[in-house]
Amino acid sequence: MATKLELRAQVGQTLILGFEGVEMSAKLRTTLESLQPAGVILFARNLKEPRQTAELLRECQRCVATPLFLCIDMEGGTVDRMRELIAPAPSVADVAAGGNRQLFRKHGRLLGQECSALGFNTDFAPVLDLAREPSRSVLTSRTVSADPKQVVLYAREFLRGLQDVRILGCGKHFPGLGEASLDTHKELPSIAKPWKRLWEEDLYPYRMLRRQLPFIMVAHANYRSVDRTGAPASISRKWIAGILREKVGYRGLIVSDDMEMGGVQAALPIGEASLACLEAGSDLFLVCHHEEAVWNAYTCVLKAAEQDRGFAARVTEASRRVLAFKKRRAALLRRHPLPSPAAVDKLRRGLWLLGEEARLATLSAAEEA
Numbered sequence: 001m002a003t004k005l006e007l008r009a010q011v012g013q014t015l016i017l018g019f020e021g022v023e024m025s026a027k028l029r030t031t032l033e034s035l036q037p038a039g040v041i042l043f044a045r046n047l048k049e050p051r052q053t054a055e056l057l058r059e060c061q062r063c064v065a066t067p068l069f070l071c072i073d074m075e076g077g078t079v080d081r082m083r084e085l086i087a088p089a090p091s092v093a094d095v096a097a098g099g100n101r102q103l104f105r106k107h108g109r110l111l112g113q114e115c116s117a118l119g120f121n122t123d124f125a126p127v128l129d130l131a132r133e134p135s136r137s138v139l140t141s142r143t144v145s146a147d148p149k150q151v152v153l154y155a156r157e158f159l160r161g162l163q164d165v166r167i168l169g170c171g172k173h174f175p176g177l178g179e180a181s182l183d184t185h186k187e188l189p190s191i192a193k194p195w196k197r198l199w200e201e202d203l204y205p206y207r208m209l210r211r212q213l214p215f216i217m218v219a220h221a222n223y224r225s226v227d228r229t230g231a232p233a234s235i236s237r238k239w240i241a242g243i244l245r246e247k248v249g250y251r252g253l254i255v256s257d258d259m260e261m262g263g264v265q266a267a268l269p270i271g272e273a274s275l276a277c278l279e280a281g282s283d284l285f286l287v288c289h290h291e292e293a294v295w296n297a298y299t300c301v302l303k304a305a306e307q308d309r310g311f312a313a314r315v316t317e318a319s320r321r322v323l324a325f326k327k328r329r330a331a332l333l334r335r336h337p338l339p340s341p342a343a344v345d346k347l348r349r350g351l352w353l354l355g356e357e358a359r360l361a362t363l364s365a366a367e368e369a
Helices: 004-012 026-035 050-062 092-096 101-118 133-142 148-164 195-202 204-208 237-247 270-279 291-307 309-328 341-368
Strands: 015-017 039-041 069-072 074-076 170-174 215-218 253-258 284-287
Touching: 004 291, 004 309, 015 026, 015 291, 026 050, 026 291, 050 069, 050 101, 074 092, 074 101, 092 101, 092 133, 092 148, 092 341, 101 148, 101 341, 148 195, 148 204, 170 204, 170 253, 195 204, 215 237, 237 253, 253 309, 270 284, 270 291, 270 309, 284 291, 291 309
Parallel strands: 015 039, 015 284, 039 069, 170 215, 215 253, 253 284
Antiparallel strands: none
16 A cells, blocks of 8 residues: 555646646745646746746746656647737638648647747647537637547648657547537537447547547546446546546547536536546546645545555556656656747747648648539
8 A cells, every 4th residue: 555645646637627727836936846837837827928928937847856747738720829929820611721731730830839939748639529509609710620530630740740849639529529518618408329330430540540649538528328327528538547547548648628617516516526437447547727626636635546446556657657658758858948939930930931831731621613
């Protein structure tokens, strides 16, 4: 049985946390030093300007003994945390419409360069959800196509683009939100699609890309044709341990979507949901906004690990996977130089040119059709 000190460190290595503010505060420093998390995630609310962002990430790393996953959501279009700092990046739909694989890779490389310039090492992208009618009003321009083969073509090149500049990518939102008409940030969607169609369509990108995806993020949606308990996939052992690990054969890191989202809190309070996520087979869980929620989730997981040897073993397994991954990817978790104005200007020009190239590629594809 691990000691209490060891358990505290192991629980920390299953947590990626978000926070308020644009600078290191005494409160944030205490949280990071106490919890020793696996990573941090920043949002637009944390980004004031490029140098401030890079310095904030450095301050976070100074508080934590192990290398941090320094995470952000950079997809382009509606999910573009750096649009005000650097320039708007074209959306997934805009880049994918032209069918130009070189632009798919360039999209990943440029977004990766933005991440790298500001000090991030992990981009929670690409989106692998199918562009289906039920989710159109929710996912908008974040999706590639209704055809899973086209999703794979784009995502494979996008991931290569991230890899070109040494940024870790993440496929999301497993097992797929293409048929979800509700926004998981607010509500829990229930998807009635039969298993056979899920396997052939929504799961196809994960099956094809399982060796290329450093992370897979699991969604807060239920699929009663597969898990009749009605549990969201993010806390479902059948989906995570049974299907993603065993049937798909995925060996990378599994991370939950944000545990503060309404989709999972419709099922369980945040502490219990975080515990259930790890029990189901995830390696990491996200708590993205409020400090109270971060501490609540961490404390609940730690207390359960102290009281239950079986769950403690599950936490140990997850933390070891995370630490082994970090050891293998040590070069990717290196410190980046602070961004220069010239580097930022170069990125602005690159993003503008990519937008123009995507527009011309779409026109050309339409003419050929």
